[in-house]
Amino acid sequence: MSWRARTVWDRVRAGAPAEASARVPSRGLRRLLRAGEVVLFLAPFAAFWLLFRLGPVLYGVGISLYRWDPLGDVQFVGVSNYLRLAADRRFWNALRNTLAFAALTVPGILALGVGLALTLFTYRGRPATRWVEAAFFFPYLLNVSVVGLVWRWLLDPDFGAVLLALRSLGLRPPVFLNEPAWALPSIAFATAWWLAGYRMVIFRAALEDIPEEIFDAAKVDGATGWRLLRSVLLPLLKPAALFALVLTGISGFIVFGQVLIMTAGGPGRASEVLALYLYRFGFEYLEMGQAAAVGVVIFALILSLTLLSFRWLGYGSAG
Amino acid sequence: MEVGVSRREFLRMAVGAALSACAGFGRPAWAQKRPVVLDFYTLFHSGDAAAMEMIVRKFNAEHRDVQINLLQGQWAEYYAQLFAAVGAGNAPHIGICHTSRVMDVYRALTPLEESRAGNLLEMARIRGSEYTRSVWDAGVYQGKRYLVPLDSHMWGLWYNKDLFRQAGLDPDRPPETREEFERACEAIRSRTGRMAFHPCEDALPRKVRRAWEILFWGQGGELLTPDGRRAAFNDERGLRALDYLVALSRRGWHQPGTDGFKLFAAGQVGMLLAGNWYLPTAKGSGVNFGFHYVPKFFDRPVTWGDSHNLVIPRQRPERTSNEVLVEAIRTIKWINENSHLWGIHGGHIPAYLPAQRSRELLESDSWRLALRKFSEMANRGWVHYPVIHPKAPQIHAAIEPAVQEAYNLRMSPREALARAEAEVNRVLAS
Numbered sequence: 001m002s003w004r005a006r007t008v009w010d011r012v013r014a015g016a017p018a019e020a021s022a023r024v025p026s027r028g029l030r031r032l033l034r035a036g037e038v039v040l041f042l043a044p045f046a047a048f049w050l051l052f053r054l055g056p057v058l059y060g061v062g063i064s065l066y067r068w069d070p071l072g073d074v075q076f077v078g079v080s081n082y083l084r085l086a087a088d089r090r091f092w093n094a095l096r097n098t099l100a101f102a103a104l105t106v107p108g109i110l111a112l113g114v115g116l117a118l119t120l121f122t123y124r125g126r127p128a129t130r131w132v133e134a135a136f137f138f139p140y141l142l143n144v145s146v147v148g149l150v151w152r153w154l155l156d157p158d159f160g161a162v163l164l165a166l167r168s169l170g171l172r173p174p175v176f177l178n179e180p181a182w183a184l185p186s187i188a189f190a191t192a193w194w195l196a197g198y199r200m201v202i203f204r205a206a207l208e209d210i211p212e213e214i215f216d217a218a219k220v221d222g223a224t225g226w227r228l229l230r231s232v233l234l235p236l237l238k239p240a241a242l243f244a245l246v247l248t249g250i251s252g253f254i255v256f257g258q259v260l261i262m263t264a265g266g267p268g269r270a271s272e273v274l275a276l277y278l279y280r281f282g283f284e285y286l287e288m289g290q291a292a293a294v295g296v297v298i299f300a301l302i303l304s305l306t307l308l309s310f311r312w313l314g315y316g317s318a319g
Numbered sequence: 320m321e322v323g324v325s326r327r328e329f330l331r332m333a334v335g336a337a338l339s340a341c342a343g344f345g346r347p348a349w350a351q352k353r354p355v356v357l358d359f360y361t362l363f364h365s366g367d368a369a370a371m372e373m374i375v376r377k378f379n380a381e382h383r384d385v386q387i388n389l390l391q392g393q394w395a396e397y398y399a400q401l402f403a404a405v406g407a408g409n410a411p412h413i414g415i416c417h418t419s420r421v422m423d424v425y426r427a428l429t430p431l432e433e434s435r436a437g438n439l440l441e442m443a444r445i446r447g448s449e450y451t452r453s454v455w456d457a458g459v460y461q462g463k464r465y466l467v468p469l470d471s472h473m474w475g476l477w478y479n480k481d482l483f484r485q486a487g488l489d490p491d492r493p494p495e496t497r498e499e500f501e502r503a504c505e506a507i508r509s510r511t512g513r514m515a516f517h518p519c520e521d522a523l524p525r526k527v528r529r530a531w532e533i534l535f536w537g538q539g540g541e542l543l544t545p546d547g548r549r550a551a552f553n554d555e556r557g558l559r560a561l562d563y564l565v566a567l568s569r570r571g572w573h574q575p576g577t578d579g580f581k582l583f584a585a586g587q588v589g590m591l592l593a594g595n596w597y598l599p600t601a602k603g604s605g606v607n608f609g610f611h612y613v614p615k616f617f618d619r620p621v622t623w624g625d626s627h628n629l630v631i632p633r634q635r636p637e638r639t640s641n642e643v644l645v646e647a648i649r650t651i652k653w654i655n656e657n658s659h660l661w662g663i664h665g666g667h668i669p670a671y672l673p674a675q676r677s678r679e680l681l682e683s684d685s686w687r688l689a690l691r692k693f694s695e696m697a698n699r700g701w702v703h704y705p706v707i708h709p710k711a712p713q714i715h716a717a718i719e720p721a722v723q724e725a726y727n728l729r730m731s732p733r734e735a736l737a738r739a740e741a742e743v744n745r746v747l748a749s
Contacts, residue, residue, distance in 0.1 A: 070406035071426055084749065089742075158577055158587075178522075178576035178727065266524055267576070267727055268720035283399040285712050286423065 057299070064292035081293040091294070093269055094277040097184060101273060102252030104188035105195075109248050110241070112192055113199025118229070120200070121207045133204070137197040144194075148261030151190035152177065155262075180270035183263050187271060191258055195251060199244045206240035207233070242313045246306050253302050274298050354386045355646050358411040360404075361389070362397035366599045370665030374657055378650070385646050387413075401632060402427050410632035412639065412647045418457045418626040419705040421465060429631040430463040431648070436641035439631070439648040440464070445655075451697055454626050454670045457704060466628035467651050468670035470661060471697040473624030474529065475689070476614060477583060477591045480607045486510045486589070493590075493611040500590075500614045504572040507589035514588040515572035517579030518564060519726075520597075524719035527564075527726045529623040530592060532703070534560035537617040542706045542714065548747055552718075553740035561725055561732035563616065568728060575727045583608075595693050598666035598685060610689040612696055624702035626670060629654060662686070668693045710746055717742035 064082070067075040085091045116136055123129050139147070154162045157175040166173040176186040210233070218232050234241075256275035259265060265272030265280075274294060282291030363371050368391045375389045390411070392400070398420060404410045405427040416424050431439045440446075447455045450468050458466030480490035486506040494500040504515035519530040532542075540556040543549065567573040580597065582588040584604035591597075592613065601608050613622040629651040631644065658669040659680035668690055669675045675694060680686050696702060706714055718739045725735035 070402045156578070158581060175576050180724075180729070264523065266720075266723065268524075268724045280716065283396045285710070285716075286399055286402060 060292050060295050063289055064296050066289050068288040068292070069286075070288070077289065081290045084290060085293055085297070090269065090272070091277060094272050094274045095297075097270070097272060098253060098255070098274045101184055101188055101255055102249065104185060105191050105252045105255075106245070106248045108188065108192045109196050109199055110244055112196040113244060114203050114237070114241075116196065116200040117203035117207060118233070120204055133200070136200055139194045140197040142194065144257035145261060147190060147194045148258045151186070151193075151258075152262045155186055177263050178267050180267055183267060183271040187255075187258055187262050190262065191251075191255065194258075195248065199248065202240050202244050203237060206237050210236055238313055242309060245309050245313070249305055249309065250302055253298060253305075352384065354382075354384050355643055356386050356388050357413055357643070357647055357650055358388050358390065359413040359650075360397075360401070360411040361391045361415045363391050363415070366596065367665050367667075370661055373664060374654060374660050377657065377660070378653060385650060387650065398424055405633050408635045408638060410634060412631065412634070412643065413651060414630045414632045415469070416466060416628050416630045418454070418466065418468075418628060419707055419711060421458070421460045421628075422707050423709040423711070425460050425463075425465050427632055428465040429633055429644070430465060431467070431631065432464050434631075434644055435636065436644040439644060440467075442645055443648040443652040445648070445652055449672050451668075451670045451672065451675070453697070453700055453702065457626065457707075458628055466626075466630055467648075467655065469627045469629050469655065469658060470665075470667035470670050471624055471626050471693070471702060472595050472667050473622045473693060473696060473702050474533065474592050474594050474613060475622065475693055475696065476611045477593055477597060477601060477689075478609050478611065479583070479586060479589050480609050481586070482507055482511050482513055482589045483609075490609065493609060494614050495612065495620075496614060497616045500616070503590065504567075504570070508572055511589070513586075514574060514577070514582060516567060516590045516592075517573060517577065517582060517588045518567060518592050519579065520591075520593045521578045521580045522576055522726075524723045525715060527723045528715060528719045531560055531564050531722050531726075532705075533592070533613060533621055533623050534563055534616055536623075536703045537615070537619055537621040539618060542718075542743075543708065543747075547708050550740045550743040550747070553736045557736050558732055559617075561722065561736060565725055565728065565732055568726075595666045595668065595689065598689050602684070602688065608688075610692055612692055612701070620696075620701050621703050622696055622701055623705070624697070625704060627667070662690055666690070668697055713746045714743055717746050 065076060065078055067077050067080075120129055120133050142150075154160050155176045157163060157178060162176075163173050174182050176182045214232065214236075218228055223231060254275050255273055256279065259271055259273050259276055260279070263271045265276050275298065278291050278294040278298070281287045281294065359375065361368070361371055371391065372389060375387045379386050397415070401410070401414055401424070410427070414428075416428065421428075429439075432441075436442075445467060451471060454468040454471055458464055458468060476493060478493050483490040483493075483503070486503070487510060488503055488506055494503045500516075507513060507515040519526040535552060535557050538556040538560065540552060540554070540560075542552050544551045568575050579588060579591045579593060580600065583591040583593070583597075584600060584606060586604075586606050601610075613620055631647050631651075634644065655669075655671040656674060658667075658671050658674040659677040661667050662669050662674070662680050663683045663685050666685060666689070669680070674680065680690070683690075705711060708714060721730065721735040721739040721742075724730040725732045730738075
């Protein structure tokens with residue numbers, strides 16, 4: 001060691017004990033500073049969340065306890081709005097339709113998404129796959145209004161391309177949007193066509209993340225085809241499935257735009273869903289309190305089903 | 320008719336422009352009087368919106384001290400937004416209100432004869448004698464006037480003259496009685512193979528209800544008891560009306576669930592019940608069409624109708640001065656004086672009689688093709704308004720699904736009316 005370096009080293013070593021003792025903060029203080037740092041970073045986001053998410057939710061719950069009039073004639077009625085809902089056959093019809101719609105769209109969209117993703121993954125090396133993937137994804141880029149109008153036109157009883165095609169094949173198709181039994185399935189089909197592409201991308205990304213070694217190991221063990229799918233791929237897709245399930249479940253329960261545009265809740269009330277029921281009471285009948293109560297019910301439904309999804313699928317992938 | 324601008328008018332405009340320019344130079348910028356801006360929110364869309372935009376553009380071009388800021392939107396949310404705006408203290412200065420909605424919207428409106436600025440109607444010289452009587456009379460609620468009528472709109476019978484000719488019918492003598500109507504239906508069906516009749520525009524639930532109401536009101540029925548507390552339509556008159564509506568399909572003259580707007584424009588249906596707003600579409604379709612009164616199906620001829628009215632929503636004193644209120648009512652008067660344009664371009668029947676009788680309107684294609692007969696129905700008192708009740712939207716919503724299901728041949732008329740009655744009574748009781 002050179003003389004210069006040695007001199008510096010000696011100086012540091014000589015002073016270290018005393019300085020170290022004075023400079024090191026206590027463990028409690030260090031922890032407190034750390035917590036403050038965390039709070040400091042989270043504060044802006046927490047403020048926005050409280051202001052624009054939690055605040056409106058609580059405000060909506062509050063409105064549901066009143067006979068609410070925007071002109072100021074506000075009257076506290078407690079749970080009266082909820083009791084009116086319970087006694088309203090129209091509400092239960094809307095709830096049943098909403099559950100039916102979710103039962104049709106959630107499995108349908110997820111199955112379609114997984115199926116498309118697996119197909120594309122199987123042929124991932126081929127050039128045409130990119131174009132097929134883009135084509136399947138394209139509907140997701142459309143606005144709900146466009147989707148509703150397009151499918152309303154396609155299913156038009158007089159001029160719709162779908163009915164004209166079916167009739168030209170010699171079939172006698174139902175008038176889809178004006179048949180009680182077919183109205184909701186028709187909207188569910190249009191919704192699946194619209195949203196499946198995005199779920200496909202989610203699952204496709206999840207499949208790409210699976211290490212190649214796992215496939216090699218599975219092949220060594222003799223797992224192919226259905227066995228490979230059921231024992232290896234699907235368990236590994238659980239996180240993506242959870243995300244897609246929550247996303248699709250929420251879409252199913254708050255469905256509104258395509259119903260309003262395609263059938264307006266008809267024929268009769270065969271396709272009136274909770275969100276449309278809420279819209280009618282809030283913006284057509286000017287009964288904001290009851291509309292807010294419906295909103296609370298929808299919120300509770302989505303929250304409980306989301307929690308059930310987490311419990312059922314867990315937070316992480318198997319193994 | 321004189322075309323272009325006369326020499327005298329040109330000189331007057333030139334001198335006026337020069338004087339305006341001189342006046343501008345003679346005063347400092349800060350002393351220039353800013354125009355009063357009136358916010359005018361409507362619920363019009365497509366053709367109606369275009370027509371009103373034309374009218375407002377004319378107003379703004381003709382006035383310097385007052386300008387209209389026009390905002391137009393969908394009718395479904397209009398009243399909720401109006402309430403919210405009034406509640407928040409930023410209501411538009413001029414709005415639109417259907418006559419049928421006055422009973423639940425009045426709380427958001429200014430009573431025109433007893434505003435804080437005084438009797439606004441007197442200030443603008445608005446007199447009831449200058450309006451279609453039935454329309455004017457309907458603008459009062461609880462003894463106070465909130466509405467200044469703009470138009471009548473209603474349904475009538477559109478028919479295809481070519482199909483009439485093919486069916487061996489006189490294209491200039493459309494049916495006026497039920498017997499004539501049924502004879503025409505059978506002739507069209509059997510000799511042209513087309514749909515004979517479409518009773519309800521595009522067959523939306525509220526349109527089906529209106530078709531049934533026309534048949535029901537024609538027998539003297541009313542939806543509610545006079546005190547507005549009970550449903551009053553589940554009787555032999557209501558049943559007869561719905562039976563007749565259903566029979567149209569059973570006799571092969573109509574197919575439920577189809578869009579009469581499109582079919583008529585495509586020349587696929589002989590007769591269509593539709594509103595006056597169909598006129599621009601009919602004119603643009605290329606179909607050789609005629610128009611006539613609603614046939615007298617039962618005891619008396621009746622048609623569904625409503626009116627758009629100009630209103631002044633409630634204003635906060637700190638935001639809107641009394642002078643602005645006066646300007647608003649004068650602007651409403653001006654719109655009425657120019658509502659012949661609303662008729663010519665929007666297809667509506669002006670409620671303001673001088674506009675209804677203006678030469679410009681009477682000589683227009685719109686008047687000749689359809690508006691004259693619409694106007695006659697209005698002046699003869701054939702127009703029946705929707706039920707006027709604070710819960711009218713919910714009453715309609717209670718009736719529509721059941722009536723639609725009967726119309727779609729999936730529920731018996733008797734059961735449909737029983738269901739509708741039960742639900743209406745539940746709405747009225749809540």
